[in-house]
Structure formats: structure tokens, C-alpha cells
Amino acid sequence: MNKTNLMALGLLSLSATSTSTAVFAGGNDDPLLTKVMLDQFEKGVDPQDPTQFSAQAWLGYDLNKLWLKTEGEYSNSDKQDFEIQALYSKPIAPYWDVQFGIKTDIKPTPNRNWAVIGVQGLAPYFFDIDAALFIGDQGRTAMRLSAEYELLITQKLILTPEVEVNLFGKDDAELGIGSGLSDISAGLRLRYEIVREFAPYIGVDWRQKLGNTADYARIEGEDTQETQFVIGFRAWF
Amino acid sequence: MKSQYMIKPMIQKPNSELNNSRRRFVFGASAMLALMSIPFPKNAFANALSQSLSQLSGKVFDLSIDYKMVNFTGKSARATVVNQLLPAPLLRWKEGETVTLRVKNNLDHDSSIHWHGIILPTEMDGVPGFSFDGIKPGETFEYQFTVQQSGTYWYHSHSGYQEQTGLFGAIVIDPATPDPVIYDRDYVIMLSDWSDEAPENIYAKLKKQADYYNYRERTVMDFFSDVNKNGLANTWNARSMWNNARMSDTDISDVTGSTYTYLMNGNPPQQGWQGLFEQGEKVRLRFINSSAMTIFDVRIPGLKMSVVASDGQNIQPVSVDEFRIGVAETYDVVIEPEVDNAYCIFAQSIDRTGFTVGNLTSDASLHAPIPPMDPRPVLGHSDMGMDMNGMDMNGMDMNGMDMNGMDMNGMDHSKMDMGAGEMSGMDHSKMAMGGSDMSGMDHSKMAMGADDMSGMDHSKMPMGGGDMSGMDHSKMAMGAGDMSGMDHSKMDMGAGDMSGMDHSKMAMDAAKATVSGLGLAGFGSNNEIKHIDTEFGPQVDMRADAPKSGLHDPGIGLRDHQQQFNRKVLTYGDIKGLHPTYDTRQPSREIQLHLTGNMNRYMWSVNGVKFMDAAPLEFEYGERLRITLVNDTMMTHPMHLHGMWSELETGDPDFIPRKHTVLVQPGSKISYLVTADAKGQWAYHCHLLFHMPGMFRKVVVK
Numbered sequence: 001m002n003k004t005n006l007m008a009l010g011l012l013s014l015s016a017t018s019t020s021t022a023v024f025a026g027g028n029d030d031p032l033l034t035k036v037m038l039d040q041f042e043k044g045v046d047p048q049d050p051t052q053f054s055a056q057a058w059l060g061y062d063l064n065k066l067w068l069k070t071e072g073e074y075s076n077s078d079k080q081d082f083e084i085q086a087l088y089s090k091p092i093a094p095y096w097d098v099q100f101g102i103k104t105d106i107k108p109t110p111n112r113n114w115a116v117i118g119v120q121g122l123a124p125y126f127f128d129i130d131a132a133l134f135i136g137d138q139g140r141t142a143m144r145l146s147a148e149y150e151l152l153i154t155q156k157l158i159l160t161p162e163v164e165v166n167l168f169g170k171d172d173a174e175l176g177i178g179s180g181l182s183d184i185s186a187g188l189r190l191r192y193e194i195v196r197e198f199a200p201y202i203g204v205d206w207r208q209k210l211g212n213t214a215d216y217a218r219i220e221g222e223d224t225q226e227t228q229f230v231i232g233f234r235a236w237f
Numbered sequence: 238m239k240s241q242y243m244i245k246p247m248i249q250k251p252n253s254e255l256n257n258s259r260r261r262f263v264f265g266a267s268a269m270l271a272l273m274s275i276p277f278p279k280n281a282f283a284n285a286l287s288q289s290l291s292q293l294s295g296k297v298f299d300l301s302i303d304y305k306m307v308n309f310t311g312k313s314a315r316a317t318v319v320n321q322l323l324p325a326p327l328l329r330w331k332e333g334e335t336v337t338l339r340v341k342n343n344l345d346h347d348s349s350i351h352w353h354g355i356i357l358p359t360e361m362d363g364v365p366g367f368s369f370d371g372i373k374p375g376e377t378f379e380y381q382f383t384v385q386q387s388g389t390y391w392y393h394s395h396s397g398y399q400e401q402t403g404l405f406g407a408i409v410i411d412p413a414t415p416d417p418v419i420y421d422r423d424y425v426i427m428l429s430d431w432s433d434e435a436p437e438n439i440y441a442k443l444k445k446q447a448d449y450y451n452y453r454e455r456t457v458m459d460f461f462s463d464v465n466k467n468g469l470a471n472t473w474n475a476r477s478m479w480n481n482a483r484m485s486d487t488d489i490s491d492v493t494g495s496t497y498t499y500l501m502n503g504n505p506p507q508q509g510w511q512g513l514f515e516q517g518e519k520v521r522l523r524f525i526n527s528s529a530m531t532i533f534d535v536r537i538p539g540l541k542m543s544v545v546a547s548d549g550q551n552i553q554p555v556s557v558d559e560f561r562i563g564v565a566e567t568y569d570v571v572i573e574p575e576v577d578n579a580y581c582i583f584a585q586s587i588d589r590t591g592f593t594v595g596n597l598t599s600d601a602s603l604h605a606p607i608p609p610m611d612p613r614p615v616l617g618h619s620d621m622g623m624d625m626n627g628m629d630m631n632g633m634d635m636n637g638m639d640m641n642g643m644d645m646n647g648m649d650h651s652k653m654d655m656g657a658g659e660m661s662g663m664d665h666s667k668m669a670m671g672g673s674d675m676s677g678m679d680h681s682k683m684a685m686g687a688d689d690m691s692g693m694d695h696s697k698m699p700m701g702g703g704d705m706s707g708m709d710h711s712k713m714a715m716g717a718g719d720m721s722g723m724d725h726s727k728m729d730m731g732a733g734d735m736s737g738m739d740h741s742k743m744a745m746d747a748a749k750a751t752v753s754g755l756g757l758a759g760f761g762s763n764n765e766i767k768h769i770d771t772e773f774g775p776q777v778d779m780r781a782d783a784p785k786s787g788l789h790d791p792g793i794g795l796r797d798h799q800q801q802f803n804r805k806v807l808t809y810g811d812i813k814g815l816h817p818t819y820d821t822r823q824p825s826r827e828i829q830l831h832l833t834g835n836m837n838r839y840m841w842s843v844n845g846v847k848f849m850d851a852a853p854l855e856f857e858y859g860e861r862l863r864i865t866l867v868n869d870t871m872m873t874h875p876m877h878l879h880g881m882w883s884e885l886e887t888g889d890p891d892f893i894p895r896k897h898t899v900l901v902q903p904g905s906k907i908s909y910l911v912t913a914d915a916k917g918q919w920a921y922h923c924h925l926l927f928h929m930p931g932m933f934r935k936v937v938v939k
Contacts, residue, residue, distance in 0.1 A: 009671055011768055028903075028930060029442070029840075029841070029847055029848065029849065029930030029931035029933075030840075030847075030849070030930075031437075031440075031444075033441055033444055033445065035445045062444075062776070062838055062840050063775065063776070086666075091775035091776075092775060093775055093777075094777065094778040094835055094837070094838075095483055095778070095837060096775075122483050122837065123483075124480065124481040124482070124483060125477075125480045125481060126480060126483055146369075151457055152454055152455070152456040152457060153456060153457050153458065154456055154458065155452045155453070155454060155456065160889070176673075196446065210501075
């Protein structure tokens with residue numbers, strides 16, 4: 001498989017690989033697989049709190065994957081967030097993948113489109129890292145860094161601290177986003193894996209808007225800081 | 238014809254000799270006591286008619302492959318079986334005869350049968366894509382070959398994952414000449430692993446989450462209990478390397494007892510298998526590990542086992558309490574059980590997540606207690622190919638687990654915990670000193686400045702074939718006090734070949750011993766361990782830069798059994814052929830192959846290249862060569878070469894044992910000789926079913 005095919009996210013070329021390997025003794029070492037991960041699906045305990053989800057899915061082979069990432073939040077029809085990324089993911093090191101593709105912010109409106117380049121992987125000490133640079137139209141740039149850690153209380157009771165920061169290259173007044181460090185969030189979720197694939201959890205989520213973004217929020221009369229207790233579940237297949 | 242497999246021997250020694258040779262066991266009485274004192278669930282062997290293997294014998298065999306619903310777990314699941322049996326029928330052949338095997342495939346997928354360990358023409362080997370096209374649904378393939386060997390072997394599907402779902406059976410070949418092994422009764426003991434999950438799903442889960450089946454990860458609770466025991470600094474240091482490397486020291490088996498039910502002759506542990514013996518009988522047990530993914534540790538509490546054959550080939554008997562049997566290996570042992578007693582044949586998985594049992598008794602109403610499983614093993618630094626017991630890890634560069642360029646110079650052994658002052662009883666048995674990478678290793682701070690060094694046991698220090706080149710003991714502070722009792726007598730330096738390492742030089746002479754060239758047949762490789770370019774990339778997460786010799790290593794989880802339980806555990810170093818070495822030529826060349834993988838991505842390969850992308854290995858017909866396997870992973874890989882023997886270099890050039898499957902210990906190396914006397918295309922692969930698709934090579938002999 002050559003690189004040009006891959007860059008084009010050619011699923012046809014991906015599936016061609018799988019048919020060419022079937023015969024030999026042990027079978028195919030690298031079958032076409034998909035994994036769908038609903039990492040978070042949760043509701044705030046307070047009735048005012050939004051419903052929030054974050055999911056990823058991949059389709060592909062060991063060294064070539066089409067990766068989808070989506071997250072969203074729904075409070076009411078006026079206040080919702082929804083974004084989706086489609087990425088091609090290619091390993092560059094034993095624990096690291098480089099990912100590039102597109103991201104579209106569907107809500108809030110007006111929607112924004114971005115080109116994405118990022119790295120995702122496992123850092124020493126088992127930190128799950130996802131770092132991406134977004135380049136939008138009209139010279140917009142943004143960056144998101146997130147880190148997650150799994151602390152096993154027991155084999156099935158798992159505490160997950162995570163942090164995420166967002167940065168923007170310039171103001172986007174329509175969306176209330178200011179340049180610089182715009183927000184930081186931290187979460188702590190305690191899940192119980194009934195089976196590997198399904199785990200209900202409870203958690204707490206804290207978000208702080210910063211800098212110009214916080215100023216926009218104050219003008220709009222919104223809180224710059226939110227803390228909510230959440231109940232949700234995590235699932236994959 | 239089916240019959241209970243209980244065969245009287247062809248050769249029998251006179252009774253007097255039998256009696257004289259019977260051994261008395263101090264364990265006998267205590268086992269009886271244990272039997273009375275340990276409460277034992279009455280229903281454990283309630284199904285008295287535990288399944289024994291059905292046997293087919295003769296020259297022509299009709300085998301039909303079908304699906305069948307089975308129930309080992311309380312749930313019904315679909316198996317692939319031969320003649321409606323799981324395990325498939327035991328085939329009894331006779332050396333020298335020509336056998337015909339008509340195999341009908343009633344599956345809706347291609348199938349095949351590979352005769353594991355059998356020397357035969359390449360087109361009869363049963364590997365789809367190499368030997369033939371496989372057996373299509375509804376078709377019958379006729380295998381025919383002349384049996385040129387005797388002993389215990391097995392057969393299994395070589396298509397897809399059918400082996401995991403039950404398509405395996407035993408082969409026993411009676412020798413044409415008198416059997417050197419004396420026994421009155423023999424049983425085949427087939428060990429296997431069963432899952433209700435479809436194997437494709439197991440494989441997919443491993444690709445999606447490599448630790449899916451590991452429910453023994455380190456927890457916060459463990460951490461605190463270790464801190465309590467060992468202190469914060471030690472616990473932190475012990476964990477930090479693994480955490481830094483993003484690896485788990487509890488990753489022993491990819492697939493565990495969380496999905497597997499372990500079977501003995503097709504019986505789950507709740508049911509067990511039962512075998513009977515009569516007074517004064519010597520019983521030959523033919524162990525076959527027909528698992529897909531499970532390495533077993535086998536023992537029979539209260540009985541010594543005399544290991545008489547390995548992979549079907551007779552060996553000089555070794556008396557042991559316990560042995561590890563890799564996937565696809567076979568071991569024959571002879572035991573002398575005492576009448577009116579019951580013995581538990583106990584096979585626990587390498588990761589101690591499950592076991593399977595049999596009851597061996599002279600009285601069907603007696604049932605031996607099932608022992609508890611041994612402590613679960615934890616991987617050590619040496620399993621990553623680093624020999625750094627107790628060494629100071631601070632400041633070591635482990636970036637990406639890339640140990641290339643790891644600085645072994647200045648390795649600080651000063652913290653090696655050797656007890657205060659007293660060196661007696663020091664055990665260097667696991668001190669493996671393989672490879673020239675050890676040059677510059679500084680033992681100068683090794684705290685050996687003790688008064689009393691008597692009783693220091695170097696007996697199992699594996700130093701075969703001059704592996705010590707460049708190792709500098711010159712500053713080893715052994716100067717003080719009494720060294721009189723230091724026992725180097727059994728130091729395994731390869732039958733008097735001291736060229737690699739001279740005692741006189743060990744006597745604190747700074748001069749370095751070196752050996753160049755191939756190394757003599759029987760002693761393994763002298764060559765430098767090299768990681769070639771293809772080993773670098775996202776598909777490989779570890780490279781062992783100081784792989785030790787795997788020869789004398791009982792293996793992960795067994796290393797302390799001698800000290801802890803007083804059990805003698807078989808190692809490859811104990812194995813010598815009964816028959817003198819068949820081909821006494823020196824090897825003319827050596828192939829170094831690295832077993833590689835990425836645990837986290839669940840990718841497996843050889844030299845970093847998976848089978849689909851690899852060129853075949855080429856052997857020249859008739860040549861004698863050496864293969865050195867270097868395990869750059871933390872898993873134990875059973876490597877199986879089809880068509881030709883793997884003659885394991887265990888240190889005695891005159892009695893090199895022949896094997897078909899060789900366990901390569903984590904972070905270790907091992908060498909064997911091959912005579913390329915079989916033209917054709919052969920498979921060469923790791924016999925762990927889910928490693929095999931990638932960790933596989935085609936071998937072409939022409």
C-alpha cells in the first residue's frame with residue numbers, strides 16, 4: 001500500500017489488503033476491525049446541568065486507521081455544542097499515532113471548519129495523551145491538549161482523572177472565544193467495569209474559562225466557572 | 238475402533254528388576270495424611286466416567302472434521318471436532334509402517350490437519366498455502382507417508398483458529414525396536430484451553446485492548462501493600478521502570494482464565510480426568526500441550542517424575558518434581574505411584590489464572606486433593622533482556638523502551654542485595670551472562686567483601702560457549718576471607734570448553750577472554766546480538782540488548798520453586814538426547830532471528846517484519862546450520878519448525894536432544910542446530926495461536 005492511497009483515506013484500498021491475506025496457515029494477522037468507544041455519556045446531577053458525551057471510533061488495520069472523534073453537550077436548544085473530527089491515523093512510534101484530517105464545529109452556529117494535525121498515544125507512566133492543532137479559515141488557529149490517567153483501585157473499579165486545555169490564535173467574537181488560553185477543564189470519574197465493555201460511573205467535572213474568553217462570558221452574563229457532579233456510563237465494542 | 242487407551246507395554250523387564258528399580262518416596266505417607274486431613278469437595282470427581290481418549294490404530298484412518306456443540310462451562314458453544322470427539326481420536330501408529338489418513342472436511346470453511354513433529358514429505362505436512370491448498374468444504378484429502386520415528390506427538394488443524402475450537406488429537410508411535418523406556422501402562426494427558434468465545438473475537442479484543450483478559454494489573458491497593466512491605470522508595474523504583482516503559486509486569490498471558498477453561502483429555506477441572514494403575518506398575522504419562530495460548534506447569538504432588546522423552550524423542554532420564562510444557566511441546570514421564578493411593582496430576586497455567594487436573598489412583602474411590610495454585614508470577618527486569626537485579630535505575634534512559642544504546646558500563650551492582658556480610662548459600666543460578674554486551678560491566682562495587690564465601694553456588698551459572706567474553710571480573714571484590722567452599726564444579730561451561738572464559742582469568746585477572754567464530758556444535762551461539770533496522774518502528778516496543786541464555790532458566794514463575802518449595806524444576810539445560818547426536822557436523826552458518834512485537838498494539842513479528850511482508854528463509858539442502866532465537870518481548874514463545882528437527886544446544890555435543898518446539902524465554906536467547914534434510918516449503922512460527930499469524934516465516938529448503 002502506498003502512502004498516497006492512505007492519505008486519501010481510501011477505504012477501498014484498506015479492504016483490498018484484507019482479501020489478499022486469507023489463505024495462509026495462521027490466517028490473517030491484521031484483519032479489518034472497528035472499535036467504537038463511548039468514553040463519556042453523562043448527565044449532570046443538577047437538572048440545570050447539560051447532557052454531555054464524548055466518543056471515538058476507528059476503522060482499519062494495525063498501521064492505518066480512519067479515526068472519528070465527536071463530542072457534544074446539550075443544555076437546551078439555545079445552548080448546545082457539537083463537533084466532529086474525521087482523521088487518518090498512522091503510527092509513528094510504538095505508542096504514538098499521528099493523526100490528520102478535518103474537524104467541523106456544528107454547534108454553536110455559525111459553524112467553523114478546521115484542518116487537524118495531532119498526536120495521540122500513551123506517554124510514559126501510562127498517560128493517555130491527545131494533542132491537536134487546528135487550522136481554520138480566516139487565519140483561525142486553535143490547540144487542544146488533553147491527558148487522562150487510569151488509576152486502578154481494584155481490577156474493575158477505576159478512577160480516571162483528566163485535564164484538557166484549549167487555546168485559540170485569535171478572537172472569535174461571534175462564538176465568544178478569546179485568543180490565548182481560553183479554558184481549562186478537569187474531571188474525575190470513578191467507574192466500575194461490570195464487563196470490560198461497559199462501565200457506569202460517577203464523577204465531578206470542573207471548567208474554568210480564562211482570559212478574553214472569560215471576559216466574553218462575563219459580558220454575556222454567563223458563569224466563568226462551572227462545577228458539576230455527573231452520572232454516566234462508558235461503553236465500547 | 239474406539240477403545241479405552243490403556244496399553245500394556247511391548248517390552249517388560251523381569252519382575253525382580255522392576256521391584257528393585259522401584260523407588261520409595263517419603264512423600265507417599267504425607268500425601269495420604271493430606272488426603273485425610275484436607276477437606277475435599279465430594280462432587281469434584283462426581284462424574285466418575287471422566288472422558289478418556291478414544292484410540293484408533295492400524296494403517297488406514299478415516300477422519301472426519303465436523304462442527305459439534307459442546308458444553309464445558311455450563312454454556313453451549315460450537316467446537317470443531319474430529320470423528321465427533323474433542324480431543325480428536327488418539328492415533329496409534331507403528332514406526333516403519335506407511336499410514337494413510339483420509340480426512341474429510343464437513344465444515345463450511347477450509348480445513349487441514351498438520352501432523353505436528355512428524356518427519357514427512359512437505360506435501361503431507363498439512364499447511365495450507367505451503368503443502369497444499371487446504372481441504373475445501375465437502376472434500377476429502379488423503380495423507381500418506383511412512384512413519385520414520387517413534388514417540389508422542391500430536392495433530393491439529395493449521396487453518397484459521399480451528400485449533401482453538403477443538404481440532405487437535407494425540408499421536409503415539411510405537412517403536413520398531415525395543416522401547417528403551419520401561420513401563421507397564423501408559424496414558425496420554427492432553428492439556429488444552431477452551432473458550433466459549435469465538436477465537437476471532439478473542440483476537441479482535443486483543444487488538445482493541447491488549448490487556449483485555451488481564452485482571453491482575455497492579456492496583457492502588459497493591460501499591461500501598463507493597464509500600465508497607467518494601468518501603469516507598471523501593472516500591473516506587475520497582476514500578477517506575479514498568480510505568481515509564483508503558484508495560485505491565487503482570488502481563489504473563491495474553492488470554493487468561495478469565496475466558497479459558499483448562500481441559501485435561503477434554504475434561505474441565507470440575508470433572509477432572511481419571512486414570513487407574515495397579516500395584517507395582519510403572520506408569521508412563523505422555524503429556525501433550527495442545528492449547529492455543531496456554532503454557533502449563535505440571536506436577537504430581539507426592540511423586541517424582543522421570544522425564545524420559547521430550548517432543549517424542551527419548552532423552553536421558555531426568556528426575557524432576559515439576560516441568561513447564563510450552564504450547565505444542567510434549568513430555569513423557571515415568572512415575573511409580575504407590576498402591577492404595579491417589580495422586581493429583583496438576584497442570585496450572587503459567588499465569589496462575591486457572592488449572593486442570595487429573596486423578597491417578599489404584600482405587601477409583603480415592604481422590605487426591607487438588608493443591609492450591611502457586612503464587613502468580615511477576616515479570617522482572619531480566620525478562621526485558623536486562624540483567625539488572627537490584628540495580629539502580631535512576632537516570633537510566635528508557636525512552637520508548639528503546640534499550641538500544643543502554644549504557645551497561647558503569648552498571649551499578651552496589652545495591653545488589655546480597656545479605657549483610659555472609660555470602661554462604663548465595664545462589665547465582667539465575668545469573669545469566671549471555672552476550673558480549675556485558676563487556677564493561679563493572680562488578681567492582683558488588684558487595685562481596687564478605688568474610689565467608691563458602692557455599693556460594695555457581696552450579697547453574699550458564700556460561701556456555703564463551704558467553705563471558707569481555708566480562709570483567711577483575712575488580713570483583715572477592716578478596717576477603719575464606720573462599721574455600723566456593724563451588725564452581727558444576728559451572729556449566731560446556732563440557733570442558735573453557736576457551737571462552739578461563740578460571741585463571743576469573744581469578745581476578747584483568748585480561749579479557751574472547752572467542753570468535755561460530756562456536757562449537759552443542760554449545761550455542763557466540764555471535765553478537767544485533768538488532769537490524771527492521772526491528773525499529775511502531776511495530777516493535779522492546780529490544781533486549783543483553784539477552785541471557787534461556788537454557789537454564791526454569792522460566793517465569795518457576796525460578797524460586799527449588800528454594801521455596803524444594804521442587805526440582807526441569808530446564809532445557811537438563812535435557813540430553815538418549816541417542817547420540819545424529820549429525821555430528823559443525824554448523825556452517827548461523828541465522829539470528831529476533832522474536833518481536835508490540836504488546837499494546839498486539840502485533841507480532843520476526844525481526845520486526847510480519848509474515849505477510851517477509852521473504853522466506855532459505856536453507857540449502859543438506860546443510861547443517863544454527864538458528865539463534867532472541868526474544869525481544871516479555872512473552873514466552875514456543876517456536877515450532879516444521880519438517881526438520883530443532884536440535885537444542887544444551888551443552889553436550891555428543892547427545893544433542895531433538896525437539897520440534899522450543900520455548901524461548903522472555904528477554905532471552907537460545908540456539909539450536911538444524912540439518913536441512915527435507916526439501917520443500919515449511920512453516921516456522923510461534924505456536925501461540927494469536928501470535929502465529931505475524932510471528933511466522935516460510936522456510937524453503939532447496
